[in-house]
Amino acid sequence: MNLVRAELERLGARRFVQLMLVLLVLASAVTAMTTLVSSHQPAPDEVVAAERAAAEQRQALEDEYRRCVTAVQGSLPPEEAESYPDDCSAFDPARRDRLPVATDHLAGVFTFANEARPLLYFLVAFLVLFGFLVGASYIGADIASGGVVSLLIWRPRRLAVLGAKLGTLLGALALLTVLATAAYLGTFWLIGQLAGLPGATGGDFWPSLGLIWLRGLVLVLLAAAVGFAIATLGRRTAAALGAVTAYAVVWELGLRVVMEVINAPRSANWMLSTYLDAWLTGEVQIIEASTCQDSAGFCGSSYQLGWGHGLAVLLALAGTLTLAAFAAFRRRDLI
Numbered sequence: 599m600n601l602v603r604a605e606l607e608r609l610g611a612r613r614f615v616q617l618m619l620v621l622l623v624l625a626s627a628v629t630a631m632t633t634l635v636s637s638h639q640p641a642p643d644e645v646v647a648a649e650r651a652a653a654e655q656r657q658a659l660e661d662e663y664r665r666c667v668t669a670v671q672g673s674l675p676p677e678e679a680e681s682y683p684d685d686c687s688a689f690d691p692a693r694r695d696r697l698p699v700a701t702d703h704l705a706g707v708f709t710f711a712n713e714a715r716p717l718l719y720f721l722v723a724f725l726v727l728f729g730f731l732v733g734a735s736y737i738g739a740d741i742a743s744g745g746v747v748s749l750l751i752w753r754p755r756r757l758a759v760l761g762a763k764l765g766t767l768l769g770a771l772a773l774l775t776v777l778a779t780a781a782y783l784g785t786f787w788l789i790g791q792l793a794g795l796p797g798a799t800g801g802d803f804w805p806s807l808g809l810i811w812l813r814g815l816v817l818v819l820l821a822a823a824v825g826f827a828i829a830t831l832g833r834r835t836a837a838a839l840g841a842v843t844a845y846a847v848v849w850e851l852g853l854r855v856v857m858e859v860i861n862a863p864r865s866a867n868w869m870l871s872t873y874l875d876a877w878l879t880g881e882v883q884i885i886e887a888s889t890c891q892d893s894a895g896f897c898g899s900s901y902q903l904g905w906g907h908g909l910a911v912l913l914a915l916a917g918t919l920t921l922a923a924f925a926a927f928r929r930r931d932l933i
Contacts, residue, residue: 601759605766608745614735618728622778625724629717630785637708637794648703655698656691663689701797710790711797714783714807721782722814722878729771729822730838736767737826738835760927764826764920768819775815783807813878813905820916827919831926845870864901870911877908 609615640648666686669679687693701709740746740763749759790796828838850869857865866872866884876882885900 601762602766605762606770608740609732609736609766609770612732612736612739614739615732618732622724622728626721626778626782626785629720630789633708633713633786634789634793636706637789638706639793640704640707640795644704644707645700648700651703652698652700655702659689659691659694659697663691699798701795704795708786708789708794709797710787710794711799711803714786714803715810717786718779718783718807718810718814719878721779722810722817725771725775725778725814725818726821729818730825730842732771733767733822733825734829734838735835737763738829738833738838741830741833742835756928757924760830760924764823767822767826771818771822772815775818779811809880810878813880816909817874817878817912820912823916823920827916827923830923831919867903870915872903873908873911875908876903877905877912880905882908 663686665674666682666689668674669682670684670686672679674682682689691697701707701712737746737760740749746759750756787796825838828841829835832838832841850871854865854869857868864884864886872882872884881902881904883900883902
């Protein structure tokens, strides 16, 4: 317990952690102030016009769906029918996540229900970066400066020390994520009440938002563990930064271009970003471009990767790196 308390004090005293916390508060404050200044409560005539526009858009969706069904039945000219797939489910308004509503057509009005999800994604992205950088610097700086060696003199159990550092880091990040999310979304909920519209927050709105937050929390913790593990293996904070930069440039950018040039099938399956997207959003649909090269008209070749695929890959990556870091830390010379 004394070791965990000591690690909490060391983590909170790090200037880099304090700087990242200040940046988190500043980014949230700037976003909230910008939203507050640019929003207003709509007048009755604005609401009427928005409801009319939403009704017209819903009718357009219905018309497009009927046109697709007509094309499938063979009642449209061939040159028009070829732009529609054999399955019209993608055009069916009843299968959409949500239909157009009046708040979609209100300019300069912040609607909490419409903006909560992208706002939460923004916060999760910042916290993932925060977790990775803090995790890497927390252990990397201690190893490089000899702080770990000094700590091992007091507590000469390597795995216990490293485990306490990782556990303290993950626990502090989990608490920070809870507090930051409550303050962040609470602020924008108040803006929606006072200077905009709350929107449709009933039904499954809050459960779906909570599920996104839960996935984001897992992603923050995994990112911190990966940063911690790579910095432990490389003995420097720069090792984690260099590894991520090299991966992004060489693999995510370079290999992606090569695979597109050679028209490799299912090239997205080799990219970590695909599984990040699948886990955070629940499911990602990938267009298989390699099968559409010689097709004319509509080409609907695609496949889906669910959150299970994303979580399995992310857990495998974080688990492998963490186990390797503990194994290396247990055996090698730290000086």
